[in-house]
Amino acid sequence: MVENSRPWIARYAPGVPAEISTPDESLCDLLDTAVRRFPDHVALDFYGATTSYRELGEQVSRAAQALSDHGVAAGDRVALVMPNCPQHVVAFYAVLRLGAVVVEHNPLYTADELQHQLADSGATVAIAWDKVVATLQSIALTTSLRTIVAINLTAALPRSARWKLRLPIAKARTARAAMTAPTSGALHWDDLLKRTTPLSTDHPRPGPADLAALQYTGGTTGVPKGAMLTHRNLRSNAAQGRAWVPTLKDGEEVIYAVLPLFHAYGLTLCLTFSMSIGAVLVLFPRFDLDQVLEAMTRRPATFLPGVPPIYQALATAAVERGIDLTSIRVGLSGAMSLPVSTVEQWEKVTGGYLVEGYGMTETSPVTIGNPVGAQRRPGTVGVPFPSTDIRIVDPHDATHEVACDEPGELLVSGPQVFSGYWNRPDDTAAVLLDGGWIRTGDIVVMDDDGFVRIVDRMKELIITGGFNVYPSDVESALRRIPGVADAAAVGIPHESGGETVVAAVVAHPDTELDPEAVRTAVREHLTGYKVPRVVYVVDELPRTIIGKVLHRQVRADILARADKD
Numbered sequence: 001m002v003e004n005s006r007p008w009i010a011r012y013a014p015g016v017p018a019e020i021s022t023p024d025e026s027l028c029d030l031l032d033t034a035v036r037r038f039p040d041h042v043a044l045d046f047y048g049a050t051t052s053y054r055e056l057g058e059q060v061s062r063a064a065q066a067l068s069d070h071g072v073a074a075g076d077r078v079a080l081v082m083p084n085c086p087q088h089v090v091a092f093y094a095v096l097r098l099g100a101v102v103v104e105h106n107p108l109y110t111a112d113e114l115q116h117q118l119a120d121s122g123a124t125v126a127i128a129w130d131k132v133v134a135t136l137q138s139i140a141l142t143t144s145l146r147t148i149v150a151i152n153l154t155a156a157l158p159r160s161a162r163w164k165l166r167l168p169i170a171k172a173r174t175a176r177a178a179m180t181a182p183t184s185g186a187l188h189w190d191d192l193l194k195r196t197t198p199l200s201t202d203h204p205r206p207g208p209a210d211l212a213a214l215q216y217t218g219g220t221t222g223v224p225k226g227a228m229l230t231h232r233n234l235r236s237n238a239a240q241g242r243a244w245v246p247t248l249k250d251g252e253e254v255i256y257a258v259l260p261l262f263h264a265y266g267l268t269l270c271l272t273f274s275m276s277i278g279a280v281l282v283l284f285p286r287f288d289l290d291q292v293l294e295a296m297t298r299r300p301a302t303f304l305p306g307v308p309p310i311y312q313a314l315a316t317a318a319v320e321r322g323i324d325l326t327s328i329r330v331g332l333s334g335a336m337s338l339p340v341s342t343v344e345q346w347e348k349v350t351g352g353y354l355v356e357g358y359g360m361t362e363t364s365p366v367t368i369g370n371p372v373g374a375q376r377r378p379g380t381v382g383v384p385f386p387s388t389d390i391r392i393v394d395p396h397d398a399t400h401e402v403a404c405d406e407p408g409e410l411l412v413s414g415p416q417v418f419s420g421y422w423n424r425p426d427d428t429a430a431v432l433l434d435g436g437w438i439r440t441g442d443i444v445v446m447d448d449d450g451f452v453r454i455v456d457r458m459k460e461l462i463i464t465g466g467f468n469v470y471p472s473d474v475e476s477a478l479r480r481i482p483g484v485a486d487a488a489a490v491g492i493p494h495e496s497g498g499e500t501v502v503a504a505v506v507a508h509p510d511t512e513l514d515p516e517a518v519r520t521a522v523r524e525h526l527t528g529y530k531v532p533r534v535v536y537v538v539d540e541l542p543r544t545i546i547g548k549v550l551h552r553q554v555r556a557d558i559l560a561r562a563d564k565d
Helices: 007-011 027-037 053-069 086-097 111-121 133-142 159-165 170-179 189-195 231-244 264-276 289-298 308-321 340-350 425-431 471-479 515-522 551-564
Strands: 042-046 049-052 077-081 101-105 125-129 147-151 211-217 225-230 254-257 280-283 303-306 330-333 353-359 366-369 389-394 397-401 408-413 438-446 452-457 462-464 467-469 484-493 499-507 534-538
Touching: 027 053, 027 086, 027 231, 027 264, 042 053, 042 086, 049 053, 053 086, 053 189, 077 086, 077 111, 086 101, 086 125, 086 147, 086 280, 101 111, 111 133, 111 211, 111 225, 125 133, 133 147, 147 189, 159 170, 211 231, 211 264, 225 231, 231 264, 231 366, 254 264, 264 280, 264 303, 289 308, 303 308, 308 330, 308 340, 330 340, 340 353, 389 438, 397 408, 425 438, 462 484, 462 499, 467 471, 471 484, 471 499, 471 515, 484 551, 499 551, 515 534, 534 551
Parallel strands: 042 280, 077 101, 077 125, 101 211, 125 147, 254 280, 254 303, 303 330, 330 353, 499 534
Antiparallel strands: 042 049, 211 225, 353 366, 389 397, 389 408, 408 438, 438 452, 462 467, 484 499
């Protein structure tokens, strides 16, 4: 697309280039550069326990050698199943250093959910939170797993915190049980690193075109698929993010990892972007309002990637408790719609900018963002990133572009666009078009200035709390409940800007279903955020003439029923 057809360039914040020079390096090179430039700077902060960039580089080298000793080689898939912690960062780069492929997983997934993804990727090694090890062992025989390495989160805590956890009191026992669990039959991460030496500098390194990660996503519908992201994809997106905020200062920023690193958004904004600018990455295993506000008094953030509910909660609590958030110059919101009221509240409290962005796992993930400056337009997701082109087309004819201010399907092209789905050529062909364009499945409107507003989804993906929920996952789990003959899961709007998972179920003949009992039973098969918040028992589900459930009609019926209630 020629520049005069890219009206958004004129709307960029000062200092943002139209194009970036695509980095011809791997993510390992990115980390090595940070280690060389900022050896004594803090790289990681975990409840006050710090790791310098030099120490991080050394730990990655030792972990890579340990994994090599246990058979991990270039091209092998290694599953990471843990919350945010220093070991997660080390394991991520250690796997990549060997030319192997990282496969990220939510540690709160059930055995059913993990089994599908592990079997699909063919991962042979899993590095996992010790509380998940038993779950992995229960499904190992149905996957390619041959080695499980257990991570103890408490080992990364400050010495004083570890001492408190060992106190013989109920509070300490409860806190310890929430962070760690005994294991048997698994290797232990800390033991491996103690027993090994650093990886030889002569060990072959991955190249920019090599596969770096499989990130599981359903795209816009269906069973989760492994999106293949290369080193170049992820490195380019980090460079695009760096170019988007030229006011950031290398070696001086503090980024809070309140987003999970196993999510595409957290992977790029925290695992790669933060390293690319030599930032301090403050790690939180999960978003905890009190912990984040405590960290603001100890090591104030300057850049905060997040989702709307996080900004709302922090801004409200900071005012109530008299905590200063003015160090946070930039907040970048994604994964769900950002209410204008949240922008106004946040910017009033912090004095900084809160801008919305857009992306998808298949694009590493960010493609569009609001300018960080007066040019931003709350209520839109912004304009295309540097070196990124978009087209708005007829959803039924991707060769026909629609006019400005007309709704159409969003197509994206850029160095961050993935290379396809793992072992799924048909699914890949359905979304990747000639010239590297990807069909997003989202219906958008673009104005004359190039600002994009999301209108609707072509498919039925549900986004709740920033996470993707695939209706088929929820429906399959519901049908396993005794007495449930059929089910449909949909998302209904939530006042926070995201969606709430709800379901309609049909009972077997002569069976009575208790909606709350169904919700309780399905928890055995689904992660908490996928469990329907409300279950409605209906006589039948609306279907097309060929038998497909009409999810839009299900959603409309539920909304109408909720209004009556």
